[in-house]
Each structure stands twice: as structure tokens, then as C-alpha cells.
Amino acid sequence: MEKLSRNSRISAITRILAENPNKVMSLNYFSELLNGAKSTISEDIVIVRDIMEKLNFGKVETIAGASGGVKYIPDISYEDKKIFAENLCELLMDKSRVVPGNFIYMTDIMFNPRIVSTAGIILASNFYDIDIDCVVTVETKGVPLAYEVAKNLGVQLVTVRRENKVTEGPTVSINYVSGSSGRIQNMSLARRSLKKGSKCIFIDDFMRAGGTAKGIKDLLNEFESQLVGIGVLVDNVASARKLVDERVSIIEFNSVDEEGNINMSLSSLYK
Amino acid sequence: MEKLSRNSRISAITRILAENPNKVMSLNYFSELLNGAKSTISEDIVIVRDIMEKLNFGKVETIAGASGGVKYIPDISYEDKKIFAENLCELLMDKSRVVPGNFIYMTDIMFNPRIVSTAGIILASNFYDIDIDCVVTVETKGVPLAYEVAKNLGVQLVTVRRENKVTEGPTVSINYVSGSSGRIQNMSLARRSLKKGSKCIFIDDFMRAGGTAKGIKDLLNEFESQLVGIGVLVDNVASARKLVDERVSIIEFNSVDEEGNINMSLSSLYK
Structure with missing residues (x-):
């Protein structure tokens, strides 16, 4: 896949997290699917995390370590x-x-x-x-x-x-x-x-x-x-x-x- | 709410559409929640629509008219x-x-x-x-x-x-x-x-x-x-x-x- 814009990656990451509540998704998975470096994906995730918190849409948590990644805990205000x-x-x-x-x-x-x-x-x-x-x-x-x-x-x-x-x-x-x-x-x-x-x-x-x-x-x-x-x-x-x-x-x-x-x-x- | 970046709006729109499959969401709703002009929101939605289609994540359809808006029909590849x-x-x-x-x-x-x-x-x-x-x-x-x-x-x-x-x-x-x-x-x-x-x-x-x-x-x-x-x-x-x-x-x-x-x-x- 060609390189995607940050906007596109963020939309894709948000959709995947929303479909998989409380499931740890690895950075590798996002990195491969969206053809982006892990550091880039990490930055995308920070943006998603911040807006979810601002709108009281729940928490995006980062899990460190080998089996680490990111998970989304849905909520509403x-x-x-x-x-x-x-x-x-x-x-x-x-x-x-x-x-x-x-x-x-x-x-x-x-x-x-x-x-x-x-x-x-x-x-x-x-x-x-x-x-x-x-x-x-x-x-x-x-x-x-x-x-x-x-x-x-x-x-x-x-x-x-x-x-x-x-x-x-x-x-x-x-x-x-x-x-x-x-x-x-x-x-x-x-x-x-x-x-x-x-x-x-x-x-x-x-x-x-x-x-x-x-x-x-x-x-x-x-x-x-x-x-x-x-x-x-x-x-x-x-x-x-x-x-x-x-x-x-x-x-x-x-x-x-x-x-x-x-x-x-x-x-x-x-x- | 202060003005949001396009990235943030796109994440929010994606989350809302993903949580409301096959439900028509009005542009007014997004416009008020995200403090953006309807024309701006429309542009955001085009970006969401394009990446959902590219990744086979389903269709984002626009419904014209007074009761119009946008709806998301989930799918996978x-x-x-x-x-x-x-x-x-x-x-x-x-x-x-x-x-x-x-x-x-x-x-x-x-x-x-x-x-x-x-x-x-x-x-x-x-x-x-x-x-x-x-x-x-x-x-x-x-x-x-x-x-x-x-x-x-x-x-x-x-x-x-x-x-x-x-x-x-x-x-x-x-x-x-x-x-x-x-x-x-x-x-x-x-x-x-x-x-x-x-x-x-x-x-x-x-x-x-x-x-x-x-x-x-x-x-x-x-x-x-x-x-x-x-x-x-x-x-x-x-x-x-x-x-x-x-x-x-x-x-x-x-x-x-x-x-x-x-x-x-x-x-x-x-x-």
C-alpha cells in the first residue's frame, strides 16, 4: 500500500480501536496495515487518545513490553x-x-x-x-x-x-x-x-x-x-x-x- | 469547545460513525459537537469515506435532503x-x-x-x-x-x-x-x-x-x-x-x- 496521510491513518486506527474494545492491538499490526513507521503510528495514537479523552469517548491506553500495544476502553460522558x-x-x-x-x-x-x-x-x-x-x-x-x-x-x-x-x-x-x-x-x-x-x-x-x-x-x-x-x-x-x-x-x-x-x-x- | 484540528475531528467522526452503524447522523450534529463549519465537516467525511473504502472497512454514504446526513455501513475485506x-x-x-x-x-x-x-x-x-x-x-x-x-x-x-x-x-x-x-x-x-x-x-x-x-x-x-x-x-x-x-x-x-x-x-x- 502507498503511504497514507496522517488523517487517513488516524481514521483507520480509530475505526480499528472502536471495533475492538479492551483488546490489545500491537503497534506492529497498525504499522504493517497502514504502511507507517512505529514511531509515526505512536504519534497518531496520541492524537486519537487526546481527542477521545477530550470528548469523554473513553480511554486509549498504551501497554508496554513485548506483548504490548494499545487498547481502547469505550465510554461516554x-x-x-x-x-x-x-x-x-x-x-x-x-x-x-x-x-x-x-x-x-x-x-x-x-x-x-x-x-x-x-x-x-x-x-x-x-x-x-x-x-x-x-x-x-x-x-x-x-x-x-x-x-x-x-x-x-x-x-x-x-x-x-x-x-x-x-x-x-x-x-x-x-x-x-x-x-x-x-x-x-x-x-x-x-x-x-x-x-x-x-x-x-x-x-x-x-x-x-x-x-x-x-x-x-x-x-x-x-x-x-x-x-x-x-x-x-x-x-x-x-x-x-x-x-x-x-x-x-x-x-x-x-x-x-x-x-x-x-x-x-x-x-x-x-x- | 475550542477549534479542533482536522486530525482530531476525523478521529471523532470515525468513532461516532463506527458506534452507530447504518444510522443517519446529521452534519449539524457533527458541526455542533466538533465546532466546525458544515463545509469543513463535509471535507472531513470525504477523507473518512476514502480510507474506509481503501481498507475495505465499509461504506460511508451521504444522504441528501432535510433529514439527510451521513451513515456508515460496516464491512471487512x-x-x-x-x-x-x-x-x-x-x-x-x-x-x-x-x-x-x-x-x-x-x-x-x-x-x-x-x-x-x-x-x-x-x-x-x-x-x-x-x-x-x-x-x-x-x-x-x-x-x-x-x-x-x-x-x-x-x-x-x-x-x-x-x-x-x-x-x-x-x-x-x-x-x-x-x-x-x-x-x-x-x-x-x-x-x-x-x-x-x-x-x-x-x-x-x-x-x-x-x-x-x-x-x-x-x-x-x-x-x-x-x-x-x-x-x-x-x-x-x-x-x-x-x-x-x-x-x-x-x-x-x-x-x-x-x-x-x-x-x-x-x-x-x-x-
């Missing part, structure tokens, strides 16, 4: 996070979302890539400082969100199933008590899907009493693994008692009143 | 697609993946963000020329892949469930015959999750005889909607008969022999 949460809150408070049993219909939101991709960056940004091996979720509605969080953190997603599947090989199953309904339920995970000694965070769409999170904790114990954090899109703060403590959420759900008005607010992230 | 498919094929042919019943364990792959995000671009790129309203999948393993395809196409994801959920409101259910096992199964979709007259593509991890795809077609009929394309990661080409015709795949699965060797090859996309 506090203001944009707040605007996102406010818009989401308004969307969720639409009275037509109440379905029998006073559940809130959230399926369209959990499968909307534009909403989920931003929510994924927001939740992931709460876990950048801890070292984790994977993101765990339970099928089905939380899968895209958990996937985005895993992608932004540069780790594997592990999805717990409600029932055994023939395509999974040997599985480990546990029973757990759903905190809100009090019913005993089952969750299972393929033996080979999680290494011993993994540190995991649990991501889900909605948390009531936390029975599912407690179940995940127990299931991870069976894999000699550890739950080190919880993130949900919507946290039901009115639920009588919480079976788990620490958790991060974007929206807090309080109640549906007799007239079908949904009472939601921004989570403590925005207070 | 034919060579990179082929390398990806070859690596994936090798990964899938690992004998330890065979589970009882001669199924291939693919769960780790379907929940690996780095694999799924690339596979999502490859499958999406086959549907850029047709006009679709949503991507449909059936829970659970195909959800991240279908999500990535939907994100790249800039449309909603719709996930069909195996059973009714209380949080979904009224649903439409159908029975279908699994083409490989001959067993009758159920799939259901919330009434409000799909508008009448939608054009949909179906994305899944693995296709055997196509019974699930046929079921999806029937279910979409109940919503007066239409299946206009099918994409799968792995297509079992040895399956006796196919209940559906046209489909795109990345890998073709042929057989598992008596010694447990898995016979897979690249799909016709690479021939």
Missing part, C-alpha cells in the same frame, strides 16, 4: 449517560407497558441495538477497575445487554439456561427460590462453559428481590468461581428485601399505582 | 472474511466439541464477543441491498449473533421464545415440526413485538433440516409479515432435505465420522 437514562426512563414509564400482574413490558427495549449498545457501555464502565474473567447472564431478555457489557470489557459471555439442552454436553444444575414469587426454579450451565476460579459479573435486564442473582452466586460456587459484581438495567427498589447487596443499575423502578402509572427514576449513578 | 472463516472452521473441527448425539458444542463460540461481532458483520453484509424492518431469531444461542446483525443493519431484533412468559403480554404461538427429530415443538412471540407487514430476516447459529426456519416463516405469517432472508453461522449441508431454500452461511457442516472427526468446510461465500 456523564451528561450523555444522564440524557440516555432520562430518555429511557420516559420510554419505560409509558402506561401501555403495564401487562397483567403489573409487570413492565421491556422486550422491545432489551432487543433494540441502539439502546442496548449505549446501556452496555454505561454498565461496563462501572467495572473497568476490577479484573474479571467473564460476564454471566441468564436467558433470554438480558442476553444482548450482557453481550455488550462482555464485549466492552473484552471478556467471554456465559449464558445460564433455564433447562438442559442436548447440545451442551454435561451440565451443572441448581434449584433456586425466586425471591418475588417464592417458587422453586432451575438453572443450568454446561460444565465446559466456565473455568474453575473465574471471577464473574452478573448482568440482567431487571432485578426484583435478587433471587436470580442469588441463584447465579450459588451456581458459580459449583464451578469454584466467584460473583464479584452485579449490573442491571432496571432495579426494583421497592422489592421487600434484597437477597444480594451491591449492584449497579441505570433505572430504579418503584411501583405501578392503581391508575396504571409507572413510577421510575434515575438510579443513584446520577445522584 | 474478502480476505479478512476468509481468514475469519478458516480460523472458525479450525476451531469448530476440534474433536472435543462432539457431544453425545453427534452434536457439536458451539456455545462458547456463540457467546464470544470477538467471534460474534465479526460474524455479525459478515452475515449483515449479505443483506445490505435489501430493505428489511427487523432481524428475527429464536432463543438462545443465536441471540448475540442476531443482535450483531440487527445492529449492523440498523434495525430492531425480535426474539422468538420457546414458551410464554408472563412479562410479554398477549402472545401468538405456533407448533412446528423439527425437521431433524420430527418432534412437534412450540414457539411464541409477543403480539406487540412485531408490526404488521414487516420484512424480516432470520438469523441463527446452526441449521439442520430447516424446521425452525419454516416455523419462523409460519409465525411471521400470523403477523402478516414476511421472511425475506436467512443467515446462519453453520449450515448442516448433509441434512436429508431442506425445508427452506435460500440461506447464507459462513461454515458448512458435513458429518462426524466414526472416529469423531468433524467434517466442516467454508461455505459457498468463499468459493
Whole structure:
């Protein structure tokens, strides 16, 4: 390839970093792809790093050493996070979302890539400082969100199933008590899907009493693994008692009143 | 904000376009965020467009008119697609993946963000020329892949469930015959999750005889909607008969022999 202009190299580097969140990309890779000396590429990266920081688009970090290179940790500004949460809150408070049993219909939101991709960056940004091996979720509605969080953190997603599947090989199953309904339920995970000694965070769409999170904790114990954090899109703060403590959420759900008005607010992230 | 250099603006524009595939971003938005005249931003975009095309990173298209702007349609080069498919094929042919019943364990792959995000671009790129309203999948393993395809196409994801959920409101259910096992199964979709007259593509991890795809077609009929394309990661080409015709795949699965060797090859996309 002919020599590229700095503008062109910078555009290419930005695109590659944005497509590979939290993955170390070597200077050699950029140098060969863009036909530029490593010193030149390093200068390009400084420019990318500075503008990402200035616009609160996340951090570009340099990793020294033989396996070194550069990685991009995506983020958005506090203001944009707040605007996102406010818009989401308004969307969720639409009275037509109440379905029998006073559940809130959230399926369209959990499968909307534009909403989920931003929510994924927001939740992931709460876990950048801890070292984790994977993101765990339970099928089905939380899968895209958990996937985005895993992608932004540069780790594997592990999805717990409600029932055994023939395509999974040997599985480990546990029973757990759903905190809100009090019913005993089952969750299972393929033996080979999680290494011993993994540190995991649990991501889900909605948390009531936390029975599912407690179940995940127990299931991870069976894999000699550890739950080190919880993130949900919507946290039901009115639920009588919480079976788990620490958790991060974007929206807090309080109640549906007799007239079908949904009472939601921004989570403590925005207070 | 003070005036930015062209380098900085170009990095910012690239990052924003990469984060918003197939979404029209107005010149006004860039102009205000980056404090540059629209004519200047237009010149920046031409530079981004040219380098994306040169590196086969996809197309940057300009949309004229009042609601106009610019949108980015992600892609990767034919060579990179082929390398990806070859690596994936090798990964899938690992004998330890065979589970009882001669199924291939693919769960780790379907929940690996780095694999799924690339596979999502490859499958999406086959549907850029047709006009679709949503991507449909059936829970659970195909959800991240279908999500990535939907994100790249800039449309909603719709996930069909195996059973009714209380949080979904009224649903439409159908029975279908699994083409490989001959067993009758159920799939259901919330009434409000799909508008009448939608054009949909179906994305899944693995296709055997196509019974699930046929079921999806029937279910979409109940919503007066239409299946206009099918994409799968792995297509079992040895399956006796196919209940559906046209489909795109990345890998073709042929057989598992008596010694447990898995016979897979690249799909016709690479021939």
C-alpha cells in the first residue's frame, strides 16, 4: 500500500480501536496495515487518545513490553449517560407497558441495538477497575445487554439456561427460590462453559428481590468461581428485601399505582 | 469547545460513525459537537469515506435532503472474511466439541464477543441491498449473533421464545415440526413485538433440516409479515432435505465420522 496521510491513518486506527474494545492491538499490526513507521503510528495514537479523552469517548491506553500495544476502553460522558437514562426512563414509564400482574413490558427495549449498545457501555464502565474473567447472564431478555457489557470489557459471555439442552454436553444444575414469587426454579450451565476460579459479573435486564442473582452466586460456587459484581438495567427498589447487596443499575423502578402509572427514576449513578 | 484540528475531528467522526452503524447522523450534529463549519465537516467525511473504502472497512454514504446526513455501513475485506472463516472452521473441527448425539458444542463460540461481532458483520453484509424492518431469531444461542446483525443493519431484533412468559403480554404461538427429530415443538412471540407487514430476516447459529426456519416463516405469517432472508453461522449441508431454500452461511457442516472427526468446510461465500 502507498503511504497514507496522517488523517487517513488516524481514521483507520480509530475505526480499528472502536471495533475492538479492551483488546490489545500491537503497534506492529497498525504499522504493517497502514504502511507507517512505529514511531509515526505512536504519534497518531496520541492524537486519537487526546481527542477521545477530550470528548469523554473513553480511554486509549498504551501497554508496554513485548506483548504490548494499545487498547481502547469505550465510554461516554456523564451528561450523555444522564440524557440516555432520562430518555429511557420516559420510554419505560409509558402506561401501555403495564401487562397483567403489573409487570413492565421491556422486550422491545432489551432487543433494540441502539439502546442496548449505549446501556452496555454505561454498565461496563462501572467495572473497568476490577479484573474479571467473564460476564454471566441468564436467558433470554438480558442476553444482548450482557453481550455488550462482555464485549466492552473484552471478556467471554456465559449464558445460564433455564433447562438442559442436548447440545451442551454435561451440565451443572441448581434449584433456586425466586425471591418475588417464592417458587422453586432451575438453572443450568454446561460444565465446559466456565473455568474453575473465574471471577464473574452478573448482568440482567431487571432485578426484583435478587433471587436470580442469588441463584447465579450459588451456581458459580459449583464451578469454584466467584460473583464479584452485579449490573442491571432496571432495579426494583421497592422489592421487600434484597437477597444480594451491591449492584449497579441505570433505572430504579418503584411501583405501578392503581391508575396504571409507572413510577421510575434515575438510579443513584446520577445522584 | 475550542477549534479542533482536522486530525482530531476525523478521529471523532470515525468513532461516532463506527458506534452507530447504518444510522443517519446529521452534519449539524457533527458541526455542533466538533465546532466546525458544515463545509469543513463535509471535507472531513470525504477523507473518512476514502480510507474506509481503501481498507475495505465499509461504506460511508451521504444522504441528501432535510433529514439527510451521513451513515456508515460496516464491512471487512474478502480476505479478512476468509481468514475469519478458516480460523472458525479450525476451531469448530476440534474433536472435543462432539457431544453425545453427534452434536457439536458451539456455545462458547456463540457467546464470544470477538467471534460474534465479526460474524455479525459478515452475515449483515449479505443483506445490505435489501430493505428489511427487523432481524428475527429464536432463543438462545443465536441471540448475540442476531443482535450483531440487527445492529449492523440498523434495525430492531425480535426474539422468538420457546414458551410464554408472563412479562410479554398477549402472545401468538405456533407448533412446528423439527425437521431433524420430527418432534412437534412450540414457539411464541409477543403480539406487540412485531408490526404488521414487516420484512424480516432470520438469523441463527446452526441449521439442520430447516424446521425452525419454516416455523419462523409460519409465525411471521400470523403477523402478516414476511421472511425475506436467512443467515446462519453453520449450515448442516448433509441434512436429508431442506425445508427452506435460500440461506447464507459462513461454515458448512458435513458429518462426524466414526472416529469423531468433524467434517466442516467454508461455505459457498468463499468459493
